[in-house]
Amino acid sequence: MLTAHLPSGYCLGKLSRFHGWTFAAAVLGSVLPDADLLFFYFIDQKAIHHHRYWMHIPLFWAVIAGVALSLLWNSRFKQVAIAFFAAIFLHLILDSVGGGIMWLAPFNTELWALVAIPPRYPHWVLSFLLHWTILIEVLIWAWAVYFFLKQRRYCAAR
């Protein structure tokens, strides 16, 4: 997924009727795994695919979510934590469309993707942009814009 993680978190927040910190947690969780791009570009010099870093490993997030949710279950932060980890896993699912995620790591390090996007063009971004899976991103963006405009109309009518 190239560009639709942020709007996917926005849609998750709107669909779940999250508000305040819970909505913010959904938006943050939808993009947080890609923070490893900083390490990928500036420290690791693009040595390995960033989906192989721990920020993109489902078992890592499952353990963190299990611990956090068990600690926060009876607190007022329960909804915030649920929104955050739901968005994290939404990110991983969306990255599984064409990019690939190591769903079975550390037991199997294969990157699992629903669709193999062949490197038809000189730059990988062009191959992703000109593949039909970009329509999924366009759909997510359209959905987010719909929610945004719907909210603006609602606020303007009040």
Ligand SMILES: [Zn+2]
């Ligand atoms: Zn990602």
